Amino acid sequence: MIKIITVIIAVLLIGFIAWWFFGKREQKEVDATMNDNMQKVTVTVDGGYSPNTVVLKKDVPAEVIFDRKDPSNCLEKVVFEDFGINQFLPEKQKTAIKIDTSKAGEYNYACGMNMFHGKVIVK
Ligand SMILES: [Cu+2]
Helix, strand or coil, rough: HHHHHHHHHHHHHHHHHHHHHHHCCCEEEEECCCEEEEEEEEEEEECCEEEEEEECCCCCEEEEEEECCCCCCCCCCEEEEEHHEEEECCCCCCCEECCCCCCCEEEEEEEEECCCEEEECCC
C-alpha cells in the first residue's frame, strides 16, 4: 500500500514539474515595430521572457530591449550564443541589445544558466 502511494505521489510530482517547465510559459510570437528606420521590440524579463519569441525583418537594423523586472540573479544575464552576446541586464532597467539581421534564421537565447529560453526569428 505504501509503495502504491509512493508511486502515485512520484507520478504527480513528475507531472507537476513537467507542467511547471513546459506548460506554464505561453509561447507567443510578437513582431518588432518600426521606429526611425529601426525595428524595436521589448521583451519583459520576469520569471522568464515575455514574449517568448520575437520576429525581426531581415536586413533592417534591430534592437531587442530587455526590460528586467525579475530580481533573481538567474535572469541577470542574457546570452545569445549565435551572436557571441553575453549581456548583463541591470535590474529595473531596460537594456537594448543590437541584433544582426543580415542572415535569416532562428536564434535562441537563454539566461546565464541556460534555464530560461527565448527566441529571435529573423525573416
Ligand atoms: Cu538562470
